[in-house]
Amino acid sequence: MSPRQQSSSLFSRELMRPAVVASLRKLDPRVQLRNPVMFVVEVGASLTTVLTVRDLIGGTPGLGLAALLYHPEELEKLRRDPSLIKSAIEEILRFTDVTHSGRLRVAKEDIEIGGVTIRAGDAIIMHQPTADREDSVFQDPDRFDITRNPVQHLAFGAGIHRCIGQPLARMELQLGIGTLIQKLPAVRPTLPVGKLNFHGRMAIYGLESLPVAW
Numbered sequence: 155m156s157p158r159q160q161s162s163s164l165f166s167r168e169l170m171r172p173a174v175v176a177s178l179r180k181l182d183p184r185v186q187l188r189n190p191v192m193f194v195v196e197v198g199a200s201l202t203t204v205l206t207v208r209d210l211i212g213g214t215p216g217l218g219l220a221a222l223l224y225h226p227e228e229l230e231k232l233r234r235d236p237s238l239i240k241s242a243i244e245e246i247l248r249f250t251d252v253t254h255s256g257r258l259r260v261a262k263e264d265i266e267i268g269g270v271t272i273r274a275g276d277a278i279i280m281h282q283p284t285a286d287r288e289d290s291v292f293q294d295p296d297r298f299d300i301t302r303n304p305v306q307h308l309a310f311g312a313g314i315h316r317c318i319g320q321p322l323a324r325m326e327l328q329l330g331i332g333t334l335i336q337k338l339p340a341v342r343p344t345l346p347v348g349k350l351n352f353h354g355r356m357a358i359y360g361l362e363s364l365p366v367a368w
Contacts, residue, residue: 214309214323215330216361218246220350222335223343223366225298232300232335239332242300243324246331248286248307249298252358256281282308341368 222229222242232238256279263274272278286307287295310317317323335341344365351362 213252213358213360214247214250215327216364217250217252218243218327218331219334220343220347220361220364221246221250221298222300222331223341223364224347228298228300229335232332233339236332236336238300239328240324241303241305243327243331244305244307245298245300245302246327247309248292248302248305251283251286251307251309252360253282253309254359282311338368341366 222232228242232242259278259280261272261274261276261278265272286292286309289295291306292302310320310323344367350364352359353362
């Protein structure tokens with residue numbers, strides 16, 4: 155088959171929908187897909203979850219696939235050993251943390267961090283991606299390594315602000331990226347990484363498109 159090019163993210167509704175619904179049904183056989191465009195998933199009469207197409211094809215899925223495609227040695231590791239998908243997703247979450255604008259807070263009282271005194275009333279920007287590249291926590295933090303374990307990243311926040319949807323997000327990423335690289339073993343990027351177009355809408359950034367061939 156001759157290579158086909160696709161100028162948008164490979165995480166299409168057609169690819170993701172069956173895998174996500176099938177996996178959700180393993181958790182609860184009552185799961186029904188009520189709306190194929192917005193991914194309205196209903197569990198009996200008790201719970202309805204809306205997963206937008208943007209959630210599935212933007213942000214971390216696209217950036218994660220790009221991270222693998224532009225680090226072919228890591229992609230090859232995953233192709234040879236699909237069991238690495240869990241650690242690969244954790245490294246993707248650390249390496250491509252999409253919440254790039256930081257968290258804005260105001261100090262309630264004086265506190266000293268790293269020899270710097272923050273006074274009550276001072277404005278603070280807590281930048282998660284910087285924390286996820288902290289060399290006192292991660293060895294060689296700017297290196298993308300899918301065998302890095304454990305990965306103590308802050309992609310889902312921490313404490314009382316920790317994302318409650320993280321199990322679902324992890325499942326979607328494991329299914330989407332894991333399935334795609336197994337179904338399309340020859341997938342490869344068609345542009346240098348410097349030619350990719352990124353967006354920074356609101357607090358989340360991602361790719362406008364990821365041109366590939368397979």
